[in-house]
Amino acid sequence: MKKVKIYVTLRESVLDPQGSAVMGALHTMGYNEVADVRIGKYLEVQVDDSERELDVVVKEMCEKLLTNTVIEDYRYDVEEAVSK
Amino acid sequence: MKFAVLVFPGSNCDLDMYHAIKDELGEEAEYVWHDTKDLSGYDGILLPGGFSYGDYLRCGAIAQFSNVMSEVKKAADAGKPVLGICNGFQILTEAGLLPGALLRNKNLKFMCRTVELTVVNNNTMFTAEYAKDQVIQVPIAHGEGNYTCDEETLASLKANNQIVFTYTNDNPNGSVEDIAGIINERGNVLGMMPHPERAVHELIGGTDGLALFKSIVKQWRESHVSHA
Numbered sequence: 001m002k003k004v005k006i007y008v009t010l011r012e013s014v015l016d017p018q019g020s021a022v023m024g025a026l027h028t029m030g031y032n033e034v035a036d037v038r039i040g041k042y043l044e045v046q047v048d049d050s051e052r053e054l055d056v057v058v059k060e061m062c063e064k065l066l067t068n069t070v071i072e073d074y075r076y077d078v079e080e081a082v083s084k
Numbered sequence: 085m086k087f088a089v090l091v092f093p094g095s096n097c098d099l100d101m102y103h104a105i106k107d108e109l110g111e112e113a114e115y116v117w118h119d120t121k122d123l124s125g126y127d128g129i130l131l132p133g134g135f136s137y138g139d140y141l142r143c144g145a146i147a148q149f150s151n152v153m154s155e156v157k158k159a160a161d162a163g164k165p166v167l168g169i170c171n172g173f174q175i176l177t178e179a180g181l182l183p184g185a186l187l188r189n190k191n192l193k194f195m196c197r198t199v200e201l202t203v204v205n206n207n208t209m210f211t212a213e214y215a216k217d218q219v220i221q222v223p224i225a226h227g228e229g230n231y232t233c234d235e236e237t238l239a240s241l242k243a244n245n246q247i248v249f250t251y252t253n254d255n256p257n258g259s260v261e262d263i264a265g266i267i268n269e270r271g272n273v274l275g276m277m278p279h280p281e282r283a284v285h286e287l288i289g290g291t292d293g294l295a296l297f298k299s300i301v302k303q304w305r306e307s308h309v310s311h312a
Contacts, residue, residue: 014232017190017258065149068142068178070185071232 002047003081004058008067008074009040040072046081054078085304086112088126090156090172092147093118097133097170097279104281105130109297116152123155128165128300131156131172133225133279143186143228144174153179165209165300166273170226173265173275182268182275183241184233190258194227198289200252201264201278205245208267209303210274213295219252220292222278229277231259231266244269249276 010016016038023037043066047054058076067074087105091098098115105113113130116123123129137146147153153175160166160181168176176182189195198221203214214220233241238260241247249265257277265276280293 013234014187015190015258017188017192017230021192065145066141068145068185070177070183070234071187 001049001081002054003079004045004047004054004076005079006043006045006058006062006066006074006076007040008043008072009038011071011073014071085127085301086114086125087128087130088116088123089113089130089132090152091115091117091132092134092136092150092175094136094138095132095134095171097281100279101130101132101169101281104284104293104297108284108294109301111297111301118147118150118152120152121155123152123159126159126164127304128167129156129159131166131168131175132281133170133172136171136175139171139228142174142178144171144176144178147171147175148179157181160268160270160273163270163272165304167210167300168273168275169279169281170229170277173277174228176273176275181273182266183237184231184266186228186277187230187232188228189226189230189256194225195229195256196223196225197256198223198283199254199256199264199278201249202252203248204250205248205267207245208248208271208274208299210267210296210299211248212303213299220295221283221290222280222293223282223289224256224278226257226277229257229259231257231263231277233260241266248274249278 018039019037026034062074089101102113174186201220203218206214206216246267248267250262251264255262267274280296283290283293
């Protein structure tokens with residue numbers, strides 16, 4: 001079994017109002033060195049070994065459901081999962 | 085004319101939509117649960133507002149894979165009117181029936197008030213009963229109505245007159261080009277953030293939304309009278 005760690009972020013070209021609000025708060029707190037904040041999502045998906053290639057399956061899931069490619073980008077890492 | 089009002093887990097404007105059709109428009113309406121596998125008996129499909137599947141992951145993201153959505157695609161391909169309001173609009177963009185996407189409101193607030201809309205395109209089956217550039221009063225209630233798309237899509241929306249409604253003076257959500265509602269290229273799938281089904285009676289603050297539903301019925305009658 002594999003653990004797939006998926007990171008979803010808004011595309012560079014898309015404004016991130018939440019990130020801007022958080023950056024404003026950090027500046028108010030005195031962290032003036034903060035140049036930008038982007039907020040995204042993190043998903044952990046456990047995948048059983050199968051005949052289908054993992055990269056193909058993960059990309060399909062990301063592009064069909066887990067992200068909206070009109071506004072979001074994604075990347076992922078794969079680790080061995082310890083079965084419980 | 086018989087309308088299907090789709091109901092997803094978390095829809096909450098389905099009752100408003102049903103009563104607008106049944107009591108104010110005087111046409112037939114039925115609630116249709118999201119796992120229905122046949123919409124062939126309906127002349128028009130309505131996707132109401134709400135928070136389908138709790139807005140989990142993204143608004144409309146999970147609803148797009150409900151059984152009924154493949155039927156909605158069939159209805160759209162058959163040229164039937166498909167109208168998505170608020171969460172219904174979000175579902176239609178996620179399902180790829182309309183281009184672009186809806187982001188969090190620019191000011192991060194849930195906006196709930198009546199706004200002025202301009203009818204930019206009255207040459208559609210949804211807006212024929214309005215005048216061109218008519219300004220109408222329609223309520224909004226959304227946290228993620230900030231319409232966005234890439235420049236290429238925006239150019240084609242403009243070139244094909246697919247921008248149907250814009251916010252007149254005061255854009256509540258930061259949408260590109262003040263867009264409040266768009267239609268597909270074929271002209272039978274409309275998505276909009278404002279709620280015309282909540283503007284169908286003086287007692288609830290206005291009737292400017294009614295003409296949208298009347299337009300659909302009029303067009304349907306005209307196209308079916310020859311077959312009668």
